[in-house]
Amino acid sequence: MKSFTVERGLVAPMDRANVDTDLIIPKQFLKSIKRSGFGPNLFDELRYLDEGQPGEDCSRRPLNPDFPLNQARYRGASILLARENFGCGSSREHAPWALEDYGFRCVIAPSFADIFYNNCFKNGILPIVLEAGVVDALFRQLYASEGYELTVDLQGQQVTTPAGEVHRFEVDEFRRHCLLNGLDDIGLTLQDAAAIQAYEQGLRQRSPWLFDVIK
Amino acid sequence: MAGQTLYDKLWSNHVVVQRDDGSALIYIDRHLIHEVTSPQAFEGLRLAGRPLWRRDANLAVPDHNVPTERVERSGGVAAIADPVSRLQVQTLDDNCRDFDIVEFEINDTRQGIVHVVGPEQGATLPGMTVVCGDSHTSTHGALGALAHGIGTSEVEHVLATQCLIQQKMKNMLVRIDGALQNGVTAKDVVLAVIGKIGTAGGSGYAIEFGGEVVRAMSMEGRMTMCNMSIEAGARMGMVAVDDTTLAYVKGRTYAPGGALWDQAEAAWRDLHSDPDAHFDRVVELRGEDIMPQVTWGTSPEMVLPVDGHLPDPAQIDNPTRRKAVERALEYMGLEAGMPITAIRPDRVFIGSCTNSRIEDLRSAAAVVKGRRVAASVKQALVVPGSGEVKKQAEAEGLDKIFLAAGMEWREPGCSMCLAMNADKLGAGEHCASTSNRNFEGRQGFGGRTHLVSPAMAAAAAIAGHFVDVRDW
Numbered sequence: 001m002k003s004f005t006v007e008r009g010l011v012a013p014m015d016r017a018n019v020d021t022d023l024i025i026p027k028q029f030l031k032s033i034k035r036s037g038f039g040p041n042l043f044d045e046l047r048y049l050d051e052g053q054p055g056e057d058c059s060r061r062p063l064n065p066d067f068p069l070n071q072a073r074y075r076g077a078s079i080l081l082a083r084e085n086f087g088c089g090s091s092r093e094h095a096p097w098a099l100e101d102y103g104f105r106c107v108i109a110p111s112f113a114d115i116f117y118n119n120c121f122k123n124g125i126l127p128i129v130l131e132a133g134v135v136d137a138l139f140r141q142l143y144a145s146e147g148y149e150l151t152v153d154l155q156g157q158q159v160t161t162p163a164g165e166v167h168r169f170e171v172d173e174f175r176r177h178c179l180l181n182g183l184d185d186i187g188l189t190l191q192d193a194a195a196i197q198a199y200e201q202g203l204r205q206r207s208p209w210l211f212d213v214i215k
Numbered sequence: 216m217a218g219q220t221l222y223d224k225l226w227s228n229h230v231v232v233q234r235d236d237g238s239a240l241i242y243i244d245r246h247l248i249h250e251v252t253s254p255q256a257f258e259g260l261r262l263a264g265r266p267l268w269r270r271d272a273n274l275a276v277p278d279h280n281v282p283t284e285r286v287e288r289s290g291g292v293a294a295i296a297d298p299v300s301r302l303q304v305q306t307l308d309d310n311c312r313d314f315d316i317v318e319f320e321i322n323d324t325r326q327g328i329v330h331v332v333g334p335e336q337g338a339t340l341p342g343m344t345v346v347c348g349d350s351h352t353s354t355h356g357a358l359g360a361l362a363h364g365i366g367t368s369e370v371e372h373v374l375a376t377q378c379l380i381q382q383k384m385k386n387m388l389v390r391i392d393g394a395l396q397n398g399v400t401a402k403d404v405v406l407a408v409i410g411k412i413g414t415a416g417g418s419g420y421a422i423e424f425g426g427e428v429v430r431a432m433s434m435e436g437r438m439t440m441c442n443m444s445i446e447a448g449a450r451m452g453m454v455a456v457d458d459t460t461l462a463y464v465k466g467r468t469y470a471p472g473g474a475l476w477d478q479a480e481a482a483w484r485d486l487h488s489d490p491d492a493h494f495d496r497v498v499e500l501r502g503e504d505i506m507p508q509v510t511w512g513t514s515p516e517m518v519l520p521v522d523g524h525l526p527d528p529a530q531i532d533n534p535t536r537r538k539a540v541e542r543a544l545e546y547m548g549l550e551a552g553m554p555i556t557a558i559r560p561d562r563v564f565i566g567s568c569t570n571s572r573i574e575d576l577r578s579a580a581a582v583v584k585g586r587r588v589a590a591s592v593k594q595a596l597v598v599p600g601s602g603e604v605k606k607q608a609e610a611e612g613l614d615k616i617f618l619a620a621g622m623e624w625r626e627p628g629c630s631m632c633l634a635m636n637a638d639k640l641g642a643g644e645h646c647a648s649t650s651n652r653n654f655e656g657r658q659g660f661g662g663r664t665h666l667v668s669p670a671m672a673a674a675a676a677i678a679g680h681f682v683d684v685r686d687w
């Protein structure tokens with residue numbers, strides 16, 4: 001998993017409440033055998049004017065010009081500004097996979113659905129809860145200035161606006177530690193790599209028939 | 216201090232790190248891979264830029280999606296008609312090539328259902344920890360191994376670290392003493408166990424099967440029992456190592472030979488529960504009491520002896536249980552109180568990781584030899600568990616017996632066990648099946664599954680309804 005320390009990036013708006021995971025990535029794309037490649041289908045129903053099918057070349061599909069992600073000023077955004085209860089609905093991990101694949105590293109909203117919130121941390125995405133009033137102010141600033149960027153500092157647990165306003169956020173200490181160091185379950189286990197190697201060496205002595213047989 | 220159970224020994228032999236919260240990092244000796252649950256795990260490795268921890272611990276084989284018809288099969292991966300299935304199988308090939316993992320590809324003779332292939336090749340051995348992204352990994356416990364299914368994120372975890380973070384289970388002993396009647400098999404025993412303890416009876420436990428009946432059982436039979444531990448709610452089932460185990464393992468492709476064999480045998484001889492070991496729960500059955508079993512409902516615990524009659528909801532006091540029986544009868548299209556033997560299967564399926572080994576095919580062939588499938592049976596499929604089983608069966612002429620009886624002889628794979636390929640039931644059709652799950656729609660939308668032993672399935676195919684194979 002990618003570590004998250006400081007992210008300074010362009011912000012894009014997702015200006016509606018209760019964005020569910022089906023809206024983030026529609027169900028027809030779950031047949032995929034992949035965990036990557038969902039980026040082109042992120043917000044598929046809002047982003048395109050036709051109905052998307054798995055495996056289709058999205059570059060040939062008609063874009064919805066009103067959808068922010070299709071507008072030049074938001075191209076390359078890495079921070080998504082959203083409303084209440086973002087990520088509600090199913091538990092599909094495809095939702096954070098799609099956000100991550102598109103290039104988002106951070107989602108800021110007044111609240112998140114629980115499972116989605118958890119899934120974000122497993123996939124290197126930082127979900128940040130800020131007060132509704134603060135989020136509202138950020139939306140206004142975002143719409144008012146093209147090229148609007150925020151700086152998100154996980155170590156210092158703060159979001160800084162271009163004008164220098166600082167908004168503090170809370171995050172669970174364990175998750176913060178994992179994300180700062182890019183540790184998922186696997187990352188954590190790999191912290192014990194030396195112990196695994198030592199065990200393996202002992203095993204080679206005790207049970208040599210377990211090694212180098214299937215090759 | 217009390218002695219250790221087999222499970223205790225296998226567990227403690229594999230602890231890499233014991234954590235304060237009670238969990239432990241457990242080393243995995245063998246990881247089996249198939250096409251359905253692995254793609255995202257490989258993808259995860261790629262995205263994180265992580266290497267495979269230990270390539271020679273892995274073995275892959277496609278099984279769930281492979282077609283079993285000779286014509287479709289002979290064209291290899293490219294000829295798989297369903298594009299989604301084709302892509303999954305192709306993806307497994309690609310991943311194994313990229314990560315340099317040994318794979319038995321679709322038309323390799325060693326290909327087959329992953330749980331048939333592992334023991335058959337000696338890829339799963341006594342004393343190992345064995346995992347696979349499939350719940351029936353419990354099968355491999357028959358060799359005296361600690362074996363259980365895992366999810367896709369754990370598949371990735373094993374690929375990357377050769378370990379899993381686990382909590383220790385409680386110990387359950389299922390002891391079957393005495394002797395089985397003629398015509399009663401391991402499948403009947405495990406169905407009877409599930410009938411007795413229920414589909415949640417084993418949850419939280421590692422089951423060890425023991426007693427005189429199990430000691431007398433072949434390895435194929437022990438695999439059938441351990442395979443269905445998961446239907447009893449236990450993630451793993453196991454059997455102590457004895458001469459039968461050692462005789463089965465010796466000489467297999469990936470099993471140790473020469474001096475290594477002696478060293479291995481010495482270590483494996485200790486793989487049994489100590490006489491004073493403590494079990495948290497003991498379940499006892501008498502072999503003589505077990506009759507051929509047939510499931511009538513939509514859960515493996517809805518099982519009866521072949522001379523039984525279907526339950527009558529009106530006579531069930533517990534409302535939850537009454538509802539479940541009512542719903543099952545309705546889904547199955549069966550009448551309360553009717554005899555099991557009045558159920559007429561439309562199709563017969565002999566196969567799956569539960570019952571597709573050579574002994575299973577021999578026992579089915581013995582029943583159908585010189586007879587014809589009843590006219591009312593639309594299809595009787597025999598699907599060997601692996602290319603090796605198929606070759607052996609053909610060498611013994613079993614294929615000829617099945618074909619002469621009007622049955623179909625197919626290429627190895629999971630087939631109608633889960634109906635992911637073209638082999639499935641039509642809505643409303645009853646199936647006498649040697650597989651392991653009779654859930655609604657498991658073998659095809661609206662399909663009605665009756666779980667039985669291979670001999671019972673074969674006899675039903677001939678008679679056109681369930682019969683007591685002991686009278687055969």
Ligand code: SF4
Nearest residue numbers: 351567568629632633
């Ligand atoms: S045969 Fe059936 S139960 Fe066994 S692995 Fe295949 S699909 Fe699963």
